[in-house]
Amino acid sequence: MQKIVVVGGGYAGMACLIELAKKGRRHELHLVDAEPGHCKVTHLHKTFTTPVEGYTVPFAQLAEKFGFRFHHQRVSFAADELPRLENARALPLPQGTLDFDQLVISTGASAIPLRNGEKQGFGLGDLRRGRGVEVFNRLLERSEEEPAQITLVGGGATGIQILFELKEQLRRKRIPHNLRLVDLNERLVPDQPEGFHRYIGKKLQREEIEYYPETRYLDHAEQAIRVEDLRAGRILSMNSHLTLLFPGVTPSPFALESNAYGQVLSGQTVLPSIFSAGDCAYFHSRGLNLLTAQAAVRKGRLVARNILNLAEGKNPYKYRYQEKGYLISLGSVDAIGWLGLRCNLVKGFAASFIKDAMETQYDLFLDGVDTYLGFP
Numbered sequence: 001m002q003k004i005v006v007v008g009g010g011y012a013g014m015a016c017l018i019e020l021a022k023k024g025r026r027h028e029l030h031l032v033d034a035e036p037g038h039c040k041v042t043h044l045h046k047t048f049t050t051p052v053e054g055y056t057v058p059f060a061q062l063a064e065k066f067g068f069r070f071h072h073q074r075v076s077f078a079a080d081e082l083p084r085l086e087n088a089r090a091l092p093l094p095q096g097t098l099d100f101d102q103l104v105i106s107t108g109a110s111a112i113p114l115r116n117g118e119k120q121g122f123g124l125g126d127l128r129r130g131r132g133v134e135v136f137n138r139l140l141e142r143s144e145e146e147p148a149q150i151t152l153v154g155g156g157a158t159g160i161q162i163l164f165e166l167k168e169q170l171r172r173k174r175i176p177h178n179l180r181l182v183d184l185n186e187r188l189v190p191d192q193p194e195g196f197h198r199y200i201g202k203k204l205q206r207e208e209i210e211y212y213p214e215t216r217y218l219d220h221a222e223q224a225i226r227v228e229d230l231r232a233g234r235i236l237s238m239n240s241h242l243t244l245l246f247p248g249v250t251p252s253p254f255a256l257e258s259n260a261y262g263q264v265l266s267g268q269t270v271l272p273s274i275f276s277a278g279d280c281a282y283f284h285s286r287g288l289n290l291l292t293a294q295a296a297v298r299k300g301r302l303v304a305r306n307i308l309n310l311a312e313g314k315n316p317y318k319y320r321y322q323e324k325g326y327l328i329s330l331g332s333v334d335a336i337g338w339l340g341l342r343c344n345l346v347k348g349f350a351a352s353f354i355k356d357a358m359e360t361q362y363d364l365f366l367d368g369v370d371t372y373l374g375f376p
Contacts, residue, residue: 002027002311005091005100006068007075009033009059010041011293012278013106014366015300021066022370024308029068030098031059032075032091038062038366039128042293042359045161045329047132049169057366065368071098079254082264086271102273102307105256105264106300109249109279109291114217121220121245124158135242136166139175142241147176149239151225153217154246155183157192157328160200162246164330167207180210180238182217182227184247191290192326192338195345199336200328217247249291251280260285260318262303272310275303287319293362295321297372327355 004020006013009031020029036058043055063070073093077085085091091098111124122135139148152163163181170177181204187197204211218226218235225240256276257265260283264274278296288295298321306316327337327346335351338344346354361371 002101002307003030003099004028004102004104004307005030005032005098006104006106007032007091008106008108008278008280009035009038009062010106010108010278011296011362012108012281012300012303013104014038014062015297016104016106016277016304017062017068018066018365018368019301019304020307021068023304024311025067029066030071030100031063031068032071032073032093032098033059034072034074035059035128036072040359040362041124041128042362044124044127044132045158045165047127047130048136048166049133051133052128052130062366071095076253079266082271082274083266083269086266086274089273100273102275104275104277104300104303104307105280106276106278106296107252107280108296110252111245112247112250114245114247121153121243123245124249127162136169139170139177139242140173143173143175147178148241150177150179150242150244151182151220151238151240152179152244152246153182154248155181155185155188155190155213156246156248157189158248159183159244159246160189161329162244163209164203164207164334166244167209168331178210179207180212182212182215182225184214184216184230186214188213189328192328193342193345196328196336199345199347200330203330203334217245249279251282251291254280255282256280258283260287261306261316262299262319263306275307277303283319285319287321288323290323292323292326294323297362297365301372327351327358329355 004027006017037056040055059070089100188200189196214230216228220243225238225243227236258276258281262275264271264276277299279291281299282289302319309316325339327335329335333349333352335355336347337351364371
């Protein structure tokens with residue numbers, strides 16, 4: 001019986017464990033994670049008015065369903081420690097050492113550090129900790145005062161989804177406000193087709209949201225924010241009662257270079273017993289390496305299959321998954337995205353309906369229904 005340890009219970013880690021549970025029942029499975037539950041981060045933009053617990057599944061519940069053991073502990077390691085882990089086949093934990101035959105590192109991504117190690121301001125970690133409702137209630141309490149000046153930093157997919165969800169909830173609760181978007185890039189969601197930028201830009205105008213492209217966030221105090229207009233080369237100071245920092249994410253704790261089968265590389269050396277999956281994993285293959293949930297799920301499943309194949313003396317699979325589409329929510333009944341081909345844009349309610357269906361697909365997957373047909 002092989003002992004397989006997965007570090008990180010995000011989309012990739014859970015996909016790996018579920019696949020192993022279904023296809024390799026004779027293996028001993030372990031999950032190590034610092035959080036008590038699996039958070040469906042693609043729903044976090046909804047948590048200004050809905051408790052985050054509605055989008056979190058306790059690992060203890062998932063462990064019982066899929067037959068793995070959950071270790072509620074934080075683990076950290078450096079890149080140069082990986083060869084030692086490979087040789088020792090043991091993972092040091094705060095409460096003891098966990099032996100393994102195969103180790104899967106799926107620690108995901110964290111927020112991109114801002115200038116001067118900026119730690120103030122509301123960000124993705126706060127949403128994950130359930131502070132969205134608290135922040136929104138503070139805005140509700142001050143609704144009798146002057147309009148709240150709200151600044152969101154970051155024009156990527158996460159920032160855009162949060163921006164329009166917050167706008168919709170502020171309007172529903174009739175909270176006086178002025179909302180602005182500060183973006184370092186020259187166009188919105190720059191890794192997506194130009195049509196995304198045009199459609200979202202028009203909605204910003206309709207919703208009377210101020211847009212500052214090519215503007216670098218500098219810092220903020222309690223009631224103000226400082227930014228640099230890169231086109232004009234000048235510093236601007238603006239009132240901001242609430243500053244939301246969503247500059248994007250980066251692999252955490254670092255990017256794990258891996259071969260086409262998911263095995264981690266240390267320089268040019270393959271570590272055959274250590275695999276990577278998800279946002280922290282960069283596969284040297286023709287497959288999708290973007291930091292998205294769909295890529296994370298496919299990498300997690302592929303790694304699980306390869307661990308099983310190698311244990312049975314079979315050839316592993318190469319990671320070849322190609323992006324099938326991409327959708328961004330722009331409120332409860334609006335979205336923008338593409339399906340099949342990047343030129344095939346879908347907009348409005350139809351796109352919103354498809355995005356909801358994709359979220360349901362993952363919910364069913366967590367319930368044990370294999371909704372991801374084909375391989376990987």
